[in-house]
Amino acid sequence: MLARRLSARWVLPIEAPPVEHGAVLLGPDGRIAAVGPEARVPRPADVLAEDFGDALLLPGLINTHTHLELTGMGSGPPEPEFAAWIRRLREVKATLGSETFLAAARQGLADCWAAGVTTVADTGDSGAVAQSLAELGGSGIAYQEVFGPHPDQCAESLRGLQGRVEALSRFASGRVRLGVSPHAPYTVSAPLYRTTAAWAKANGLPIAVHLAESPAESALLSSASGSFAQAWRARGIPMPAPLGRSPVQWLDEHGVLSVQTLCIHVVQATGLDIGRLANAGAAVAHCPRSNRAHGHGDAPLAALLAARIRVGIGTDSVVSVGELDLLAEARAARSLAGLEAAQALTLCTLGAARALGLDAEIGGLRAGKWGDCVVIRCPPAGSRLAPAELALASGPRDVVATYVGGRDVYRNSRPL
Numbered sequence: 001m002l003a004r005r006l007s008a009r010w011v012l013p014i015e016a017p018p019v020e021h022g023a024v025l026l027g028p029d030g031r032i033a034a035v036g037p038e039a040r041v042p043r044p045a046d047v048l049a050e051d052f053g054d055a056l057l058l059p060g061l062i063n064t065h066t067h068l069e070l071t072g073m074g075s076g077p078p079e080p081e082f083a084a085w086i087r088r089l090r091e092v093k094a095t096l097g098s099e100t101f102l103a104a105a106r107q108g109l110a111d112c113w114a115a116g117v118t119t120v121a122d123t124g125d126s127g128a129v130a131q132s133l134a135e136l137g138g139s140g141i142a143y144q145e146v147f148g149p150h151p152d153q154c155a156e157s158l159r160g161l162q163g164r165v166e167a168l169s170r171f172a173s174g175r176v177r178l179g180v181s182p183h184a185p186y187t188v189s190a191p192l193y194r195t196t197a198a199w200a201k202a203n204g205l206p207i208a209v210h211l212a213e214s215p216a217e218s219a220l221l222s223s224a225s226g227s228f229a230q231a232w233r234a235r236g237i238p239m240p241a242p243l244g245r246s247p248v249q250w251l252d253e254h255g256v257l258s259v260q261t262l263c264i265h266v267v268q269a270t271g272l273d274i275g276r277l278a279n280a281g282a283a284v285a286h287c288p289r290s291n292r293a294h295g296h297g298d299a300p301l302a303a304l305l306a307a308r309i310r311v312g313i314g315t316d317s318v319v320s321v322g323e324l325d326l327l328a329e330a331r332a333a334r335s336l337a338g339l340e341a342a343q344a345l346t347l348c349t350l351g352a353a354r355a356l357g358l359d360a361e362i363g364g365l366r367a368g369k370w371g372d373c374v375v376i377r378c379p380p381a382g383s384r385l386a387p388a389e390l391a392l393a394s395g396p397r398d399v400v401a402t403y404v405g406g407r408d409v410y411r412n413s414r415p416l
């Protein structure tokens with residue numbers, strides 16, 4: 001691969017202050033060789049140099065929660081009743097073949113790159129995202145989902161998961177990691193949580209769980225009531241025991257929470273729950289627009305951050321939020337928790353990398369990290385704003401170019 005030298009009006013390394021008239025040198029190994037003021041970054045003779053003018057150059061954005069196998073399946077706002085919505089989605093998915101999911105995942109990955117997102121933490125059950133990441137040269141963690149609300153299904157569900165992960169291991173690499181996702185407390189039994197978590201730990205696989213998302217999930221675990229409990233009763237599934245647990249407490253008691261665990265949503269969480277997450281070292285994927293679209297309410301983002309929990313921002317799927325726009329999520333997180341622009345930007349770059357345990361490799365512009373970066377045009381007449389404000393005010397259509405491991409994976413052909 002050719003070395004590249006990119007320069008722009010503003011370079012935002014995230015882990016260092018913004019540099020006006022800065023440059024980044026991407027080495028032939030796909031990693032960052034140098035970052036800094038234009039005059040101090042080397043300009044080797046054989047390098048492909050490009051100056052983007054009045055633009056912002058940032059580390060590639062990191063989306064900590066996607067379902068890219070569902071790309072193209074969004075059709076307006078989700079129906080108001082969450083349990084019915086989940087059921088409908090699973091019915092639709094059951095009618096689709098593997099080629100459909102693969103085409104969706106490839107398109108989803110291309111859409112991410114076009115929106116400046118260079119790493120995804122994706123949950124799904126088709127395996128299509130791991131395959132697409134490997135084939136297209138992407139970066140991400142593909143968490144393979146497992147379901148099974150009846151305790152009697154536990155052994156069979158675990159065997160199925162192990163077989164799927166084994167089959168997907170041919171797609172794993174330094175940039176494509178596999179994980180497991182015991183889906184949610186209303187689709188996974190207590191023994192399946194326990195055995196999946198133990199197996200993942202023994203094999204060094206990270207875990208992602210949808211957790212403390214809806215009031216109905218809390219009602220199932222606290223009092224065997226609400227729409228999920230009704231659905232379980234209708235299917236002859238025994239109620240969780242003992243009752244009286246919060247979703248976070250339930251998973252903690254079943255050995256699921258650790259530094260390798262990414263908890264998605266975490267809306268229905270008390271101070272005690274936040275303490276449990278912090279003690280376990282678990283991370284959170286915060287999805288502000290999805291939480292609102294489903295009427296779940298707002299996550300206690302300020303309290304999560306105050307407890308020094310690692311938090312990254314995620315979009316969730318197109319079925320929940322329509323177009324995936326990570327910077328719109330960052331703006332929503334900012335207003336929710338009263339954050340500075342730079343803090344909000346960190347939640348979808350370095351903070352997200354920390355949440356995924358990948359901050360030694362990605363999340364900032366620093367020599368040695370992967371050459372993942374995005375060039376964003378400055379919004380018109382906005383040049384007096386601080387660069388973090390400019391970045392935060394932009395959207396997918398402002399992305400000019402995206403690089404993964406020093407390779408150009410997206411270029412907007414519209415003139416600057």
Ligand SMILES: [Zn+2]
Nearest residue numbers: 067210316317
């Ligand atoms: Zn989700």
